[in-house]
Amino acid sequence: MQNSIERVLITEEQIRNRIQELGQQLTADYEGKNPIFVGVLKGVVVFFSDMIRAVPIPSQIDFMAVSSYSGVSSTGVIKMKQDLTADITGRHVVILEDILDSGLTLKHTVEYLKTKNPASVKICTFLDKPEGRKADIEADYVGFTVPNLFVVGYGLDYNEKFRNLPYVGILKPEVYSK
Ligand code: IMP
Numbered sequence: 001m002q003n004s005i006e007r008v009l010i011t012e013e014q015i016r017n018r019i020q021e022l023g024q025q026l027t028a029d030y031e032g033k034n035p036i037f038v039g040v041l042k043g044v045v046v047f048f049s050d051m052i053r054a055v056p057i058p059s060q061i062d063f064m065a066v067s068s069y070s071g072v073s074s075t076g077v078i079k080m081k082q083d084l085t086a087d088i089t090g091r092h093v094v095i096l097e098d099i100l101d102s103g104l105t106l107k108h109t110v111e112y113l114k115t116k117n118p119a120s121v122k123i124c125t126f127l128d129k130p131e132g133r134k135a136d137i138e139a140d141y142v143g144f145t146v147p148n149l150f151v152v153g154y155g156l157d158y159n160e161k162f163r164n165l166p167y168v169g170i171l172k173p174e175v176y177s178k
Pocket residue numbers: 043068069074097098099100101102103104105106149150151152156157158
């Protein structure tokens with residue numbers, strides 16, 4: 001698996017340090033608000049588990065599955081595959097995402113969550129790829145800004161593979177042609 005990687009873009013240590021910084025920001029912003037962290041499955045699971053442990057205040061977690069992706073390019077077609085289980089009415093919601101690319105998935109997700117009358121909805125994304133943006137949406141908290149390249153690892157997949165790499169990397173070109 002490691003020999004499919006052309007180069008490492010973000011190391012484990014950089015990720016660890018950045019999570020601590022983001023955790024401190026969220027802790028300061030959400031102290032006393034009992035936020036609910038909503039993870040957008042599946043890519044977020046690694047970031048999600050590290051992130052919630054970096055915010056040592058009372059909180060709740062929930063998940064949604066929404067998808068707009070097949071292979072390496074966004075289809076713009078969005079499907080809700082799994083809904084929330086919690087009632088978010090009047091709650092402070094923090095959506096956690098693996099990567100904000102076109103923004104089509106998140107735009108739809110935020111609009112959907114707002115129909116449930118939460119007190120607030122903010123977005124915390126592990127990666128931001130601003131050059132890919134098609135929808136008018138920005139994150140409130142960003143781990144790292146990345147160039148317009150397809151990346152894998154730390155939860156992000158290429159056709160369901162490479163999610164368990166502990167760092168973020170770029171695949172060798174030959175991997176795509178297999
Ligand atoms: P968006 O709707 O284009 O912002 O798509 C967001 C989703 O596409 C993310 O949650 C990822 O699952 C997937 N995605 C976008 N860019 C990449 C990438 O570089 N590597 C892996 N998955 C990606």
